[in-house]
Amino acid sequence: MMIMDWGLQAVVIGSSTSCSDHFHGGNNNIDFSPNLDFQESDHKYLSFSHEMKKEFFSDELEELYKPFYHVDGGQNMLMGSSISLIPKEIIKEEKREEEQQQAVAPTSTYVPKYKKRKNEQKRVVLQLKADDLSSDKWAWRKYGQKPIKGSPYPRSYYRCSSSKGCLARKQVEQSCTETGTFIVTYTAEHNHSQPTRRNSLAGTIKSKFPNSKNTINSHKKNIVKNEKISSPHGLTSNNLGFSPETLMIDEFREIEINQENDHEEIKNMFEGSDENECVSIQEMFDGDFFAGLEDIHDGFSSSFGCNNSTFPSSF
DNA sequence: CGGTTTTGACCAGCGC
DNA sequence: GCGCTGGTCAAAACCG
Numbered sequence: 635m636m637i638m639d640w641g642l643q644a645v646v647i648g649s650s651t652s653c654s655d656h657f658h659g660g661n662n663n664i665d666f667s668p669n670l671d672f673q674e675s676d677h678k679y680l681s682f683s684h685e686m687k688k689e690f691f692s693d694e695l696e697e698l699y700k701p702f703y704h705v706d707g708g709q710n711m712l713m714g715s716s717i718s719l720i721p722k723e724i725i726k727e728e729k730r731e732e733e734q735q736q737a738v739a740p741t742s743t744y745v746p747k748y749k750k751r752k753n754e755q756k757r758v759v760l761q762l763k764a765d766d767l768s769s770d771k772w773a774w775r776k777y778g779q780k781p782i783k784g785s786p787y788p789r790s791y792y793r794c795s796s797s798k799g800c801l802a803r804k805q806v807e808q809s810c811t812e813t814g815t816f817i818v819t820y821t822a823e824h825n826h827s828q829p830t831r832r833n834s835l836a837g838t839i840k841s842k843f844p845n846s847k848n849t850i851n852s853h854k855k856n857i858v859k860n861e862k863i864s865s866p867h868g869l870t871s872n873n874l875g876f877s878p879e880t881l882m883i884d885e886f887r888e889i890e891i892n893q894e895n896d897h898e899e900i901k902n903m904f905e906g907s908d909e910n911e912c913v914s915i916q917e918m919f920d921g922d923f924f925a926g927l928e929d930i931h932d933g934f935s936s937s938f939g940c941n942n943s944t945f946p947s948s949f
Numbered sequence: 950c951g952g953t954t955t956t957g958a959c960c961a962g963c964g965c
Numbered sequence: 966g967c968g969c970t971g972g973t974c975a976a977a978a979c980c981g
Binding site for chain 1: 955
């Protein structure tokens with residue numbers, strides 16, 4: 635059986651997805667609430683107790699994690715390779731702000747054109763390997779892409795295309811600290827059930843085959859655009875000395891190679907850990923979980939092997 | 950025809 | 966007040 639790359643890279647991230655804070659020093663400042671009782675095992679990985687597991691995997695978050703759930707025999711199992719957990723304080727703070735807003739909110743149905751950045755909606759931030767992006771069963775439509783200051787990679791914006799009124803949003807950004815890792819941020823919740831099948835594939839193929847005329851033209855456009863973008867450390871996919879296309883192909887090769895190493899990494903991660911502090915792989919997922927991953931990987935290999943200059947067009 | 954991606958422009962929040 | 970930045974819009978082009 636093939637072991638998928640699903641290291642439990644739990645990251646505690648606030649509303650910002652700036653890569654500079656994710657792993658280097660940012661975690662050191664996190665004030666974990668005492669009753670959560672989970673400890674930072676190193677900069678990347680967090681072990682957590684059974685108590686914490688109960689608290690975090692509440693119904694509310696479960697909804698947001700749905701894209702990475704696999705339902706088998708009535709049992710929900712996380713499909714994502716990585717789980718990011720928002721500190722309880724942030725959730726409390728956001729709830730408090732929501733309550734305050736509701737208390738003074740007018741009864742009119744006015745909906746601002748742009749949502750306020752300060753009182754943003756709840757977010758769930760996941761750090762996923764490229765493989766796991768394909769396990770998202772929701773249908774997403776890309777509506778924007780922006781270069782992000784401090785990151786060599788742009789951020790892609792997706793909205794749910796299954797339902798017109800669905801406010802669910804998704805942001806995908808390649809991690810600048812870990813090659814082949816994507817930071818996925820989910821905002822708002824789906825107001826409908828998960829589609830049994832994705833929407834039409836029309837318009838989605840052009841970006842999946844780098845050799846197509848379209849994609850090459852797209853790359854040219856991106857190269858031109860990237861030339862106008864400067865990050866503090868001067869890194870763009872263009873001035874690295876190779877085209878975005880080449881960059882991504884090499885990255886995906888690396889992902890495949892890394893898959894072989896990750897099983898050992900996960901093993902080492904859990905070995906020697908205190909049972910009370912860590913949830914073992916077996917505790918979180920039973921054997922059927924791996925069976926489900928095989929299908930996902932097959933699908934990924936055939937449909938996600940190619941890419942556009944930055945991210946896959948859809949997941 | 951109905952869906953998608955791409956991409957420049959626009960807008961609002963934030964920090965100084 | 967101003968500039969920077971991130972998030973969204975919308976037109977054009979594309980695809981099955």
